[in-house]
Amino acid sequence: xxxxxxxxIYSKLLSxxxxxxxxxxxxNEFFLxxxxxxxxxxxxxxxxxxxLQLLVKLIEDFEDKHYQINASTPQSRLLHLMEARSLDAxxxxxxxxxxxxxxxxxxxxxxxxxxxxxxxGRFFHVDPGLFLFN
Numbered sequence: 001x002x003x004x005x006x007x008x009i010y011s012k013l014l015s016x017x018x019x020x021x022x023x024x025x026x027x028n029e030f031f032l033x034x035x036x037x038x039x040x041x042x043x044x045x046x047x048x049x050x051x052l053q054l055l056v057k058l059i060e061d062f063e064d065k066h067y068q069i070n071a072s073t074p075q076s077r078l079l080h081l082m083e084a085r086s087l088d089a090x091x092x093x094x095x096x097x098x099x100x101x102x103x104x105x106x107x108x109x110x111x112x113x114x115x116x117x118x119x120x121g122r123f124f125h126v127d128p129g130l131f132l133f134n
Contacts, residue, residue, distance in 0.1 A: 010047040019054050022062035031055050074117070074131040075108045081124050095119045 022028050038044065038052045072080075082088070089102040096102045096116055104110035112120070112131045121128030 005046045005050070009045065010050060013047055013051045017051065017055075019051070019058060022058050025066075028059060028062050031059055035059065073108070074112050074133060075105060077130045078112070078120065079106065081126070085124075092120075092123075095123055 017031075017034055019031070020027075022031060035052060035055050038048055038055075041048065044052065082091070089099060089106060092102045093099055096105065096119075101110065101116075105112055105116075111133065114128075114132065117128040117131035120126075120131050
């Protein structure tokens, strides 16, 4: 099966959406909406798939530049996972060993040990490395 690519259709899509280097949050949101629309479309045409790939690359470039994902810490990742699952410190007592240990880690006064990271990884079903400084 040969996949056809119609340059006229692709040109019309480019003209309609006018993809470009994303410079603002508003532009990023605009292109994210288009990506969501394309993703929800069943049986994308090859021209739509090409546009989708282009927009995803532009969004990734913007977000890599403007969002400091790597600025998170093991403690902030733990807090995020706790919040996502509506957990509090008492829910981690068994994993961390004591309430004091949980409080000290949450307040960023104590680093998570390798053993605690492994237990947290099993508990949250994530890579234990998320809870360790690299």
